[in-house]
Amino acid sequence: MKVIQVENQIEGGKIALDILKEKLENGAQTLGLATGSSPLEFYKQIVESDLDLSNITSVNLDEYVGLDGDNPQSYRYFMQENLFNQKPFKESFLPRGDKEHAEEEIEHYNQILADHPVDLQILGIGCNGHIGFNEPGTAFDSLTHLVGLDQSTIEANARFFDKIEDVPTQAISMGIKNILDAKSIVLFAYGESKAEAIAGTVAGPVTESLPASSLQNHADVTIIADAEALKLLEK
Ligand code: GLP
Numbered sequence: 001m002k003v004i005q006v007e008n009q010i011e012g013g014k015i016a017l018d019i020l021k022e023k024l025e026n027g028a029q030t031l032g033l034a035t036g037s038s039p040l041e042f043y044k045q046i047v048e049s050d051l052d053l054s055n056i057t058s059v060n061l062d063e064y065v066g067l068d069g070d071n072p073q074s075y076r077y078f079m080q081e082n083l084f085n086q087k088p089f090k091e092s093f094l095p096r097g098d099k100e101h102a103e104e105e106i107e108h109y110n111q112i113l114a115d116h117p118v119d120l121q122i123l124g125i126g127c128n129g130h131i132g133f134n135e136p137g138t139a140f141d142s143l144t145h146l147v148g149l150d151q152s153t154i155e156a157n158a159r160f161f162d163k164i165e166d167v168p169t170q171a172i173s174m175g176i177k178n179i180l181d182a183k184s185i186v187l188f189a190y191g192e193s194k195a196e197a198i199a200g201t202v203a204g205p206v207t208e209s210l211p212a213s214s215l216q217n218h219a220d221v222t223i224i225a226d227a228e229a230l231k232l233l234e235k
Contacts, residue, residue: 001202001215002222005230009190012224013041016122016186017049019222023120023184030057032121032179033083034132035075038188039122040082047086057116058084060094061123061132062173065146067097073160095144095172102146105172109144113178121182125189128152129197129210133173136209140217142175176214184220187212189229198225199232 006012016039020031031053033039046053060079069076076094084092093116095109123131130136133147149157149169158164179185189198201212202223208214215221 001218003202003230003233004222004224006224006226008226009038009041009188012188012190012226013045015224016042016188017045019184019186020046020120021051024051024056028056028119028183030059030116030118031089032118032174032182033058033060033079034122034124035060035062035078036124038124038190042122042188043083046083051087053087053089056089058089058092059113059116059118059174060092061179062147062171063095063097064168065097065102065170065172066099066168069094069096073166097168097172102170102172106144106146109172109174110178113144113174113181118182119184121179121185123179123185123187123212125187125194125197125201125212126153127156127193127197129200129212131176131179131187131212131215133171134176134179134211136211138176138208138211140176140180140208140214143177144172144174147171147173176211180214180218185215185218185222187215187221187223189223189225191226192228192231194225194229195232198223198229202233 063075067074135150154167200210206213206216
Protein backbone atom coordinates (compact mmCIF):
# COMPACT_ATOMS: atom_id res chain seq x y z
CA MET A 1 0.00 0.00 0.00
CA LYS A 2 1.40 3.38 -0.97
CA VAL A 3 0.59 6.33 1.32
CA ILE A 4 1.06 9.85 -0.02
CA GLN A 5 0.76 12.75 2.40
CA VAL A 6 -0.59 15.91 0.83
CA GLU A 7 -1.07 19.47 2.08
CA ASN A 8 -4.68 19.66 1.03
CA GLN A 9 -7.34 18.35 -1.35
CA ILE A 10 -5.98 20.43 -4.24
CA GLU A 11 -2.64 18.65 -4.07
CA GLY A 12 -4.43 15.32 -3.55
CA GLY A 13 -6.60 15.95 -6.62
CA LYS A 14 -3.53 16.75 -8.71
CA ILE A 15 -1.79 13.51 -7.75
CA ALA A 16 -4.91 11.48 -8.48
CA LEU A 17 -5.34 13.24 -11.82
CA ASP A 18 -1.79 12.21 -12.79
CA ILE A 19 -2.58 8.61 -11.81
CA LEU A 20 -5.78 8.75 -13.88
CA LYS A 21 -3.93 10.16 -16.92
CA GLU A 22 -1.35 7.41 -16.68
CA LYS A 23 -4.06 4.72 -16.50
CA LEU A 24 -5.89 6.21 -19.49
CA GLU A 25 -2.66 6.30 -21.51
CA ASN A 26 -2.28 2.63 -20.68
CA GLY A 27 -5.69 1.72 -22.00
CA ALA A 28 -8.03 2.06 -19.00
CA GLN A 29 -11.66 1.75 -20.13
CA THR A 30 -13.65 1.85 -16.89
CA LEU A 31 -13.42 4.11 -13.85
CA GLY A 32 -14.99 3.26 -10.52
CA LEU A 33 -16.25 6.44 -8.89
CA ALA A 34 -17.23 7.48 -5.37
CA THR A 35 -19.34 10.23 -3.86
CA GLY A 36 -18.76 12.19 -0.64
CA SER A 37 -16.66 15.29 -0.10
CA SER A 38 -13.25 13.60 -0.39
CA PRO A 39 -13.13 13.14 -4.21
CA LEU A 40 -14.71 16.54 -4.98
CA GLU A 41 -11.51 18.42 -5.76
CA PHE A 42 -10.36 15.55 -7.95
CA TYR A 43 -13.61 15.76 -9.94
CA LYS A 44 -13.21 19.53 -10.23
CA GLN A 45 -9.74 19.04 -11.69
CA ILE A 46 -11.04 16.44 -14.14
CA VAL A 47 -13.69 18.94 -15.27
CA GLU A 48 -11.07 21.66 -15.70
CA SER A 49 -8.69 19.36 -17.55
CA ASP A 50 -8.65 18.68 -21.27
CA LEU A 51 -9.20 14.96 -20.69
CA ASP A 52 -11.62 13.38 -23.10
CA LEU A 53 -13.66 10.74 -21.26
CA SER A 54 -16.27 10.26 -23.96
CA ASN A 55 -14.97 6.74 -24.60
CA ILE A 56 -14.78 5.82 -20.94
CA THR A 57 -17.35 3.99 -18.84
CA SER A 58 -17.92 4.81 -15.18
CA VAL A 59 -19.46 2.70 -12.46
CA ASN A 60 -20.27 4.16 -9.06
CA LEU A 61 -19.91 2.46 -5.72
CA ASP A 62 -23.31 2.96 -4.21
CA GLU A 63 -26.69 4.67 -4.00
CA TYR A 64 -29.25 5.31 -1.28
CA VAL A 65 -32.41 3.23 -1.43
CA GLY A 66 -35.54 5.34 -1.66
CA LEU A 67 -34.09 8.39 -3.43
CA ASP A 68 -34.57 8.70 -7.13
CA GLY A 69 -32.01 10.36 -9.38
CA ASP A 70 -33.85 13.73 -9.34
CA ASN A 71 -33.43 13.99 -5.59
CA PRO A 72 -30.54 16.38 -4.88
CA GLN A 73 -29.34 14.07 -2.08
CA SER A 74 -29.11 11.06 -4.35
CA TYR A 75 -25.67 9.98 -5.45
CA ARG A 76 -26.81 10.02 -9.07
CA TYR A 77 -27.63 13.72 -8.73
CA PHE A 78 -24.28 14.33 -6.99
CA MET A 79 -22.38 12.72 -9.86
CA GLN A 80 -24.37 14.63 -12.50
CA GLU A 81 -23.71 17.93 -10.75
CA ASN A 82 -20.06 17.42 -9.91
CA LEU A 83 -18.80 15.54 -12.92
CA PHE A 84 -21.03 14.08 -15.62
CA ASN A 85 -22.80 17.29 -16.71
CA GLN A 86 -19.49 18.99 -17.42
CA LYS A 87 -17.44 15.97 -18.50
CA PRO A 88 -19.51 13.43 -20.40
CA PHE A 89 -18.60 9.77 -20.25
CA LYS A 90 -19.55 7.13 -22.80
CA GLU A 91 -21.89 5.65 -20.20
CA SER A 92 -22.21 6.00 -16.45
CA PHE A 93 -23.73 3.39 -14.17
CA LEU A 94 -24.97 3.79 -10.61
CA PRO A 95 -27.19 1.38 -8.73
CA ARG A 96 -30.84 2.45 -9.02
CA GLY A 97 -32.19 3.29 -5.58
CA ASP A 98 -35.72 2.19 -6.39
CA LYS A 99 -37.09 0.47 -3.28
CA GLU A 100 -39.50 -1.90 -5.03
CA HIS A 101 -36.86 -3.38 -7.31
CA ALA A 102 -33.83 -3.53 -5.02
CA GLU A 103 -33.29 -7.29 -5.38
CA GLU A 104 -33.44 -7.14 -9.19
CA GLU A 105 -31.14 -4.15 -9.20
CA ILE A 106 -28.52 -5.97 -7.14
CA GLU A 107 -28.34 -8.77 -9.68
CA HIS A 108 -28.36 -6.27 -12.55
CA TYR A 109 -25.52 -4.25 -10.99
CA ASN A 110 -23.32 -7.29 -10.44
CA GLN A 111 -23.78 -8.05 -14.13
CA ILE A 112 -22.80 -4.50 -15.06
CA LEU A 113 -19.64 -4.86 -12.96
CA ALA A 114 -18.84 -8.23 -14.54
CA ASP A 115 -19.23 -6.64 -17.99
CA HIS A 116 -17.11 -3.60 -17.10
CA PRO A 117 -14.06 -4.57 -15.05
CA VAL A 118 -12.80 -1.51 -13.22
CA ASP A 119 -9.33 -0.26 -14.12
CA LEU A 120 -9.12 2.48 -11.49
CA GLN A 121 -11.40 2.64 -8.46
CA ILE A 122 -11.73 5.88 -6.49
CA LEU A 123 -12.67 5.57 -2.82
CA GLY A 124 -13.36 7.72 0.20
CA ILE A 125 -13.56 6.21 3.67
CA GLY A 126 -16.13 6.46 6.43
CA CYS A 127 -15.07 7.33 9.99
CA ASN A 128 -15.91 3.72 10.90
CA GLY A 129 -13.72 2.41 8.08
CA HIS A 130 -16.51 1.75 5.58
CA ILE A 131 -15.74 1.79 1.87
CA GLY A 132 -18.65 2.33 -0.48
CA PHE A 133 -21.40 1.56 2.01
CA ASN A 134 -19.77 -1.63 3.26
CA GLU A 135 -20.20 -1.21 6.98
CA PRO A 136 -18.09 -2.98 9.64
CA GLY A 137 -18.84 -6.70 9.61
CA THR A 138 -19.33 -6.93 5.84
CA ALA A 139 -17.76 -10.08 4.38
CA PHE A 140 -14.66 -9.52 2.28
CA ASP A 141 -16.12 -11.80 -0.41
CA SER A 142 -19.33 -9.74 -0.68
CA LEU A 143 -20.74 -8.64 -4.04
CA THR A 144 -23.30 -5.87 -4.60
CA HIS A 145 -25.83 -6.03 -1.80
CA LEU A 146 -28.48 -4.21 0.16
CA VAL A 147 -27.05 -2.46 3.21
CA GLY A 148 -28.64 -1.30 6.43
CA LEU A 149 -26.67 1.83 7.26
CA ASP A 150 -24.95 2.11 10.64
CA GLN A 151 -26.33 4.76 12.96
CA SER A 152 -22.88 6.43 12.88
CA THR A 153 -23.04 6.62 9.06
CA ILE A 154 -26.56 8.06 9.16
CA GLU A 155 -25.34 10.68 11.64
CA ALA A 156 -22.22 11.46 9.57
CA ASN A 157 -24.26 11.87 6.39
CA ALA A 158 -27.05 13.90 8.04
CA ARG A 159 -25.03 17.07 7.25
CA PHE A 160 -26.21 16.78 3.64
CA PHE A 161 -29.92 16.58 4.59
CA ASP A 162 -32.35 19.04 6.22
CA LYS A 163 -32.90 16.70 9.15
CA ILE A 164 -31.56 13.35 10.26
CA GLU A 165 -34.95 11.65 9.72
CA ASP A 166 -34.54 12.35 6.00
CA VAL A 167 -31.36 10.25 5.71
CA PRO A 168 -32.20 6.91 4.09
CA THR A 169 -31.51 3.90 6.28
CA GLN A 170 -30.61 1.60 3.40
CA ALA A 171 -28.34 1.67 0.38
CA ILE A 172 -27.22 -0.55 -2.47
CA SER A 173 -23.46 -0.87 -2.47
CA MET A 174 -20.84 -2.69 -4.47
CA GLY A 175 -19.43 -5.37 -2.21
CA ILE A 176 -15.88 -5.52 -0.94
CA LYS A 177 -15.01 -8.21 -3.48
CA ASN A 178 -16.24 -5.96 -6.30
CA ILE A 179 -14.02 -3.15 -4.97
CA LEU A 180 -10.97 -5.40 -4.63
CA ASP A 181 -11.51 -6.65 -8.20
CA ALA A 182 -10.43 -3.23 -9.51
CA LYS A 183 -6.95 -3.25 -11.04
CA SER A 184 -5.86 -0.13 -9.13
CA ILE A 185 -7.38 1.78 -6.24
CA VAL A 186 -6.95 5.36 -5.02
CA LEU A 187 -8.42 6.25 -1.63
CA PHE A 188 -8.75 9.84 -0.42
CA ALA A 189 -8.87 10.64 3.30
CA TYR A 190 -8.89 14.14 4.73
CA GLY A 191 -9.31 15.36 8.29
CA GLU A 192 -8.89 14.11 11.80
CA SER A 193 -12.20 12.23 11.83
CA LYS A 194 -10.60 9.69 9.46
CA ALA A 195 -7.38 9.21 11.48
CA GLU A 196 -8.43 6.10 13.38
CA ALA A 197 -9.88 4.41 10.29
CA ILE A 198 -6.73 5.20 8.27
CA ALA A 199 -4.38 3.90 10.97
CA GLY A 200 -6.29 0.59 10.96
CA THR A 201 -6.48 0.50 7.16
CA VAL A 202 -2.75 0.87 6.70
CA ALA A 203 -1.23 -0.74 9.77
CA GLY A 204 -3.95 -2.58 11.68
CA PRO A 205 -4.98 -6.20 11.43
CA VAL A 206 -6.92 -7.22 8.32
CA THR A 207 -10.37 -7.65 9.78
CA GLU A 208 -13.97 -7.51 8.64
CA SER A 209 -14.66 -5.14 11.53
CA LEU A 210 -12.68 -2.52 9.57
CA PRO A 211 -13.80 -2.91 5.94
CA ALA A 212 -11.01 -0.72 4.51
CA SER A 213 -8.38 -3.03 6.04
CA SER A 214 -9.30 -5.42 3.20
CA LEU A 215 -7.27 -3.10 0.95
CA GLN A 216 -4.12 -4.59 2.47
CA ASN A 217 -4.97 -7.68 0.38
CA HIS A 218 -4.79 -5.66 -2.87
CA ALA A 219 -1.59 -5.23 -4.87
CA ASP A 220 -2.10 -1.64 -6.11
CA VAL A 221 -3.61 0.77 -3.59
CA THR A 222 -2.61 4.41 -3.18
CA ILE A 223 -3.86 6.34 -0.17
CA ILE A 224 -3.84 10.10 -0.61
CA ALA A 225 -4.31 11.78 2.75
CA ASP A 226 -3.58 14.93 4.70
CA ALA A 227 -1.58 15.18 7.93
CA GLU A 228 -4.75 15.10 10.08
CA ALA A 229 -5.94 11.83 8.57
CA LEU A 230 -2.44 10.34 8.96
CA LYS A 231 -1.81 11.55 12.49
CA LEU A 232 -2.23 8.16 14.20
CA LEU A 233 0.17 6.40 11.87
CA GLU A 234 3.78 5.92 12.88
CA LYS A 235 6.10 7.71 10.50
C1 GLP B 1 -20.41 7.97 2.36
C2 GLP B 1 -20.14 7.21 1.06
C3 GLP B 1 -18.71 6.74 0.96
C4 GLP B 1 -17.77 7.88 1.33
C5 GLP B 1 -18.01 8.28 2.77
C6 GLP B 1 -17.07 9.39 3.25
O1 GLP B 1 -20.89 7.20 3.39
N1 GLP B 1 -21.00 6.09 0.86
O2 GLP B 1 -18.46 6.28 -0.37
O3 GLP B 1 -16.45 7.48 1.15
O4 GLP B 1 -19.34 8.74 2.87
O5 GLP B 1 -17.53 10.64 2.82
P1 GLP B 1 -16.67 11.97 2.86
O6 GLP B 1 -15.70 11.85 1.74
O7 GLP B 1 -17.67 13.06 2.63
O8 GLP B 1 -16.02 12.03 4.18
